[in-house]
Amino acid sequence: MKINGVAIDDTFAEAFTMRVARLIITGRNPKWARAAAVKLTGFATSVIGCKCEAGIERELPESATPDGRPGVSVLFLTMDKESLPQQLIVRIGQTVLTCPTTACFDGLPDVPDRLAVGKALRVFGDGFQASKVIGGKRYWRLPVMEGEFLVEETFGMQKGVGGGNFLILAGDVDAALAAAEAAVLAMTDLPGVILPFPGGVVRSGSKVGSKRYRNMIATTNDAFDPTLRAITESRVPAGVNSVLEIVLDGTDAPAIEAAMQAGIRAACRPGVQGITAGNYGGKLGPHHFHLRKIMA
Amino acid sequence: MSDTVVLTLATAPAHTLVADCIVADRFASLDARAIGELPVVHGGRRARLGDFFTVTGERSTSLRIEGDLERVEGVGTGMAGGEMLIAGNVGPDLGLAMEGGRIDVHGSAGENAGGARPGASRGMAGGEIVIRGDAGARAGAGARRGLIVVTGNAGPRTGRAMIAGTVVVFGSTAAGAGRFLKRGSIVALGAIECPATFRYACTYQPPHVPVLLRYLRARYGLAVEDRHIAGRYERHSGDLAELGKGEILHWVAE
Numbered sequence: 168m169k170i171n172g173v174a175i176d177d178t179f180a181e182a183f184t185m186r187v188a189r190l191i192i193t194g195r196n197p198k199w200a201r202a203a204a205v206k207l208t209g210f211a212t213s214v215i216g217c218k219c220e221a222g223i224e225r226e227l228p229e230s231a232t233p234d235g236r237p238g239v240s241v242l243f244l245t246m247d248k249e250s251l252p253q254q255l256i257v258r259i260g261q262t263v264l265t266c267p268t269t270a271c272f273d274g275l276p277d278v279p280d281r282l283a284v285g286k287a288l289r290v291f292g293d294g295f296q297a298s299k300v301i302g303g304k305r306y307w308r309l310p311v312m313e314g315e316f317l318v319e320e321t322f323g324m325q326k327g328v329g330g331g332n333f334l335i336l337a338g339d340v341d342a343a344l345a346a347a348e349a350a351v352l353a354m355t356d357l358p359g360v361i362l363p364f365p366g367g368v369v370r371s372g373s374k375v376g377s378k379r380y381r382n383m384i385a386t387t388n389d390a391f392d393p394t395l396r397a398i399t400e401s402r403v404p405a406g407v408n409s410v411l412e413i414v415l416d417g418t419d420a421p422a423i424e425a426a427m428q429a430g431i432r433a434a435c436r437p438g439v440q441g442i443t444a445g446n447y448g449g450k451l452g453p454h455h456f457h458l459r460k461i462m463a
Numbered sequence: 464m465s466d467t468v469v470l471t472l473a474t475a476p477a478h479t480l481v482a483d484c485i486v487a488d489r490f491a492s493l494d495a496r497a498i499g500e501l502p503v504v505h506g507g508r509r510a511r512l513g514d515f516f517t518v519t520g521e522r523s524t525s526l527r528i529e530g531d532l533e534r535v536e537g538v539g540t541g542m543a544g545g546e547m548l549i550a551g552n553v554g555p556d557l558g559l560a561m562e563g564g565r566i567d568v569h570g571s572a573g574e575n576a577g578g579a580r581p582g583a584s585r586g587m588a589g590g591e592i593v594i595r596g597d598a599g600a601r602a603g604a605g606a607r608r609g610l611i612v613v614t615g616n617a618g619p620r621t622g623r624a625m626i627a628g629t630v631v632v633f634g635s636t637a638a639g640a641g642r643f644l645k646r647g648s649i650v651a652l653g654a655i656e657c658p659a660t661f662r663y664a665c666t667y668q669p670p671h672v673p674v675l676l677r678y679l680r681a682r683y684g685l686a687v688e689d690r691h692i693a694g695r696y697e698r699h700s701g702d703l704a705e706l707g708k709g710e711i712l713h714w715v716a717e
Contacts, residue, residue: 235677
């Protein structure tokens with residue numbers, strides 16, 4: 168299969184089931200909502216080192232937020248149920264609570280599995296906090312120097328998908344980067360998906376474990392490192408001198424598929440020789456995103 | 464089972480009619496005949512609900528009441544769920560000590576809406592009462608939780624001795640509002656006189672007020688103005704003669 172002359176490898180991306188929460192952060196204006204969201208989702212690229220993965224899903228207009236102010240939707244993922252509330256409590260407490268004019272709402276209101284995040288944060292109010300039930304939802308009002316911080320008592324948690332991916336194989340770094348940027352642009356603001364890495368792009372794709380260091384969980388994906396083509400079991404085709412990866416996390420498999428389709432199509436541009444994907448032979452992750460099936 | 468039980472006032476009561484049997488969730492298991500047999504007190508004498516109302520529908524927690532209920536007391540007492548729409552005015556003690564559900568009055572309500580039973584200190588403990596008109600004295604008195612919305616004016620001693628919960632008044636609020644308030648909020652979009660035992664804190668934009676007002680606009684279709692949603696409010700803390708953790712939020716006209 169070829170798209171715009173770019174070969175689509177007959178392979179699949181292998182992804183994992185994770186736990187996901189969606190947060191709606193609002194602010195006086197888009198600047199402050201985004202400022203909180205950027206800090207909240209900082210250092211959350213991979214569970215390997217950050218214990219969580221997070222990113223901005225999309226910006227929301229006033230009409231789409233609970234308080235009628237500009238907002239940002241954020242997705243937050245962890246590998247297990249227990250660590251998701253821990254991460255949310257610490258991160259919201261340090262980044263959204265602290266950010267001027269912001270409020271924090273649950274973006275998965277219909278999900279039965281609830282995390283008592285606002286309930287834990289309320290004690291910052293030192294007994295001066297107050298709760299309000301509006302439309303069946305409980306909110307906590309925390310007094311702060313600027314005024315009040317409003318946070319929902321609970322946030323929904325559901326199963327999500329982490330680790331959707333595709334690799335862009337290009338003739339040089341300029342072409343790889345241009346294709347990756349185009350892919351990210353095409354996937355930006357699609358519902359239910361985040362790209363947790365810087366700018367949505369990964370240059371250091373990894374393999375499980377290490378060939379040399381026993382305590383390493385993940386090490387460089389030498390099969391796709393062009394500089395190692397001559398000394399390792401390389402999968403870098405001839406003429407490819409730079410590889411960039413796009414990693415996607417999402418609320419469900421269809422959202423990942425839709426984003427991969429948009430991203431891959433955008434990435435198929437001059438200078439790109441092929442698109443492939445990372446997997447573990449299909450033995451580790453239950454979600455398999457077959458590139459040719461997605462692009463058919 | 465029907466979608467809605469409809470009670471239509473067929474015989475106007477000559478005296479006060481205590482009809483605390485009219486409770487939406489209580490009708491969930493009753494057929495029309497059983498509903499008509501429910502006991503009421505008319506002028507101090509026992510009677511049946513069916514003596515005054517025609518009943519249409521059965522076994523539903525959705526209830527619609529039609530007619531002038533100004534002499535009907537205690538509608539929705541102890542209600543714990545369901546929805547009740549009153550197409551007209553209603554008498555005192557609406558939603559007395561209610562715990563859940565929604566009462567939507569397309570008219571005015573008498574005294575002690577959402578208040579406490581005689582001798583009790585606690586009023587409503589949950590649910591929502593929307594009064595699309597004026598409310599009599601002591602709306603929300605002793606409320607423990609829940610929401611009362613008055614789109615017209617509220618009578619004296621609104622929210623008296625509230626323990627928590629919220630009262631929103633679109634019009635003016637008469638004297639004595641919030642006296643003996645422990646926690647809880649009175650959101651006044653119109654004129655209100657804060658008791659001397661309240662103290663001004665600041666003027667700001669309470670972040671929950673836009674959520675609340677937008678909810679009222681979306682859920683009940685109330686005519687909430689954008690200036691109230693985006694506006695600033697004076698916060699008066701009180702009652703300082705009590706716990707002092709309550710508040711009167713008074714909208715500040717720009």
